[in-house]
Amino acid sequence: MRARSFGFLSTLALTCALATGAAADQVKIGVLNDQSGLYAEFGGPGSVTAAQMAVEDFGGSVLGSKIEVVSADHQNKADVGSAIARKWFDVDGVTAIADLTNSAVALAVQGIAREKSKVTLFSGPASTRLFNEDCSPTGFMWTFDTYAMANGTAKSVVKNGGDSWYLLVADYAFGQQLARDIEGIVTGLNGKVLGTSKHPVNTADFSSFLLAAQSSKAKIVGLSNAGADTINAIKQAGEFGIVEGGQKLAALVVVLSDVHALGLAKAKGLIATTAFYHDANDATRAWSKRYFEKTGRMPGMIQAGVYSSVLHYLRAVKAAGSSDGAKVAEKMRASAVDDFFAPGAKIREDGRLMNDMMLIEVKTPAESKAPWDYFKIVRQIPASELLTPIAESKCALVKK
Numbered sequence: 001m002r003a004r005s006f007g008f009l010s011t012l013a014l015t016c017a018l019a020t021g022a023a024a025d026q027v028k029i030g031v032l033n034d035q036s037g038l039y040a041e042f043g044g045p046g047s048v049t050a051a052q053m054a055v056e057d058f059g060g061s062v063l064g065s066k067i068e069v070v071s072a073d074h075q076n077k078a079d080v081g082s083a084i085a086r087k088w089f090d091v092d093g094v095t096a097i098a099d100l101t102n103s104a105v106a107l108a109v110q111g112i113a114r115e116k117s118k119v120t121l122f123s124g125p126a127s128t129r130l131f132n133e134d135c136s137p138t139g140f141m142w143t144f145d146t147y148a149m150a151n152g153t154a155k156s157v158v159k160n161g162g163d164s165w166y167l168l169v170a171d172y173a174f175g176q177q178l179a180r181d182i183e184g185i186v187t188g189l190n191g192k193v194l195g196t197s198k199h200p201v202n203t204a205d206f207s208s209f210l211l212a213a214q215s216s217k218a219k220i221v222g223l224s225n226a227g228a229d230t231i232n233a234i235k236q237a238g239e240f241g242i243v244e245g246g247q248k249l250a251a252l253v254v255v256l257s258d259v260h261a262l263g264l265a266k267a268k269g270l271i272a273t274t275a276f277y278h279d280a281n282d283a284t285r286a287w288s289k290r291y292f293e294k295t296g297r298m299p300g301m302i303q304a305g306v307y308s309s310v311l312h313y314l315r316a317v318k319a320a321g322s323s324d325g326a327k328v329a330e331k332m333r334a335s336a337v338d339d340f341f342a343p344g345a346k347i348r349e350d351g352r353l354m355n356d357m358m359l360i361e362v363k364t365p366a367e368s369k370a371p372w373d374y375f376k377i378v379r380q381i382p383a384s385e386l387l388t389p390i391a392e393s394k395c396a397l398v399k400k
Helices: 002-024 044-058 078-090 103-116 146-159 173-188 207-216 228-239 256-262 282-295 301-320 325-334
Strands: 028-033 068-073 096-099 119-122 139-141 164-170 192-199 220-224 248-251 271-274 357-362 375-381
Touching: 028 044, 028 078, 028 301, 044 068, 044 096, 044 282, 044 301, 068 078, 078 103, 096 301, 103 119, 103 139, 103 173, 119 301, 119 325, 146 173, 146 248, 146 271, 146 357, 164 173, 164 207, 173 192, 173 220, 192 207, 207 228, 220 228, 228 248, 228 256, 271 375, 282 301, 301 325
Parallel strands: 028 068, 028 096, 096 119, 119 139, 164 192, 164 220, 220 248
Antiparallel strands: 271 357, 357 375
16 A cells, blocks of 8 residues: 555655746746836837747747746835836746836846846846846846946937036936936036936926026036836926027937827937847837837837847747746857847847947928828947946856
8 A cells, every 4th residue: 555655755755846846938028118108119018929939939939838928007006016026026927927028126126036036128127236236147138227328328419519408307217327328428428417307206296306407508408218208307498498499409318109199399319329220220120110009109219129039039938948047147158149139139148139239310291291291310330339348247147
């Protein structure tokens, strides 16, 4: 009887082990971002569509199982995002989390993912801490960051005479880091930052901040914010006559949906740096047409970055023969990106993708020849010129 019981228990244990192994190798991607607030157009539901497109283009399955995509709204709250991430990792079997728009949420989730050796694919957040002080062996910074955006835009503006700045800063990790990066670049080129106003995230009233900027007499009013905050600040700057009074606006993070919401009459002439433009070349146009057919909108750099990061992740899972985070991360670093977003780009030791970007200028209504024809590409900017040098990295993974 004991022998038969032992045999039954052994068979049961083997069956459970096989079942656990199968579950461990199932791939489930969670898209965690702002689905309903100030960054909903920034990434939002469009990022979910982009992730689904990557899964479809990959073939829909890997390691013998169908690939799943789930999504949730973190409401721009770190505690909400952390709770969702823990449940996804511990209960729902999510193997990677993508997008993560909002730097405060991203930093919180990065810590959880590092503990559990799960992959994070950052497209929407911009804090350089994600690949510096808070870097992770399984964390990847894909689309843009505060230093790159400040470097690409502020350097161009200062070199063209915009050597005095006043900054409107979103009062959380992203806005504060972007402001520090802007100040470093401006002062490094012998310019000056004459003042700073910190504003609450998702504020409806920029009047006091814009009045302070006007009073400063700075040549450039720099917007260290994003999403609906950038849109509202530009609209209200028009009401206050900022540009008519001789000052210029520099929006450090502008995505296509921002310009669409503003209209070219209000957004014309804005200089910005972007990691993607739908009309840049034949490959971007082909993918963007497919995205438009699904959503009725052209994609911005965040959605394009989500697609690219998810597709590269899935290829690494296949190459690793496993969904184990550490093994997949090793394969991600070992191969170059192969898509329209960042062809040939490699991932550094700190997890930062070395993707080139573009300096763009928003067209006037007269220059626009078709719907969504919003950007003029001023020049291509190589990643080596844009990104923080690896020698200055604060990431523990970087060998000194």
